[in-house]
Amino acid sequence: MTTVSTPVADRASSPSSASSASTPVSSAVSAAPAARPAAAAATTARRRTPWSADLYADALRAGRGPLFLRRPDGWLLPLDIERWCAGPDEADRSVLRQCRGSVLDIGCGPGRMAAELARRGQPALGIDITPAAVERTRAAGATALLASVFDPLPQEGEWGSALLLDGNIGIGGDPPALLARIRELLAPGGRLLAEAAPVGVDERLRARLDNGRGEHGPSFPWARAGRAALRGHAERTGWRTAAQWRFRGRHFLLLDARRRP
């Protein structure tokens, strides 16, 4: 049985308005390249891929945890499955207000943000490497694609906004590489709404999903970045911090893609 040693409430997210670009998200998605699932490392896990492992899929299907990110030293970071599976809250709405044009929700999970944008008639696409997340996002009424942010994606260089919420600066375990990739996806003048960890941290780690009951998935690279670290990574990769705010303990940055030299 795994011991839940230090459950630290730590999470990060971002800001948000009206749609201006009329991007044909659905048609672009149907023409999208086939998704390439993330590489899987064999470990003691119940299954193959990290986020696609059964523990996360089971939690998403049930709409609840407990589920944690576990560091090699046993430290556990609780994942807010219930909040992700609910509708957008006030903090999320502060992010949605900052969205412009077509919106790419990177690591959309069960899709509360993409679904809300779809309800508002704003073009949006959720992408996620976990089939259960894509299924839930589509069931919630949004367009979603089973794909990694590092895969070829529809409308590269044309997205008006991107979302990187709920700790997703950790995707790939290399924030500068992720931020540089997102710049490629956005249109000139596009914006990234990114959530920072609510603590002063700048960490790369190997994590596993852990249900706190003795089951865990394979390890995968992940990262955590508080506000200062996220700003630093962003400004070194061609972003300008246009705004930052805090809402109910969550920290958000509005980043503008600077003109390329």
Ligand SMILES: C[S@@+](CC[C@H](N)C(=O)[O-])C[C@H]1O[C@@H](n2cnc3c(N)ncnc32)[C@H](O)[C@@H]1O
């Ligand atoms: C910390 S969770 C955040 C979930 C989410 N934002 C929500 O609203 O539920 C990270 C999400 O990113 C997805 N993910 C991990 N690596 C990814 C990648 N390379 N590309 C796209 N999504 C990825 C995971 O499957 C998972 O759904």
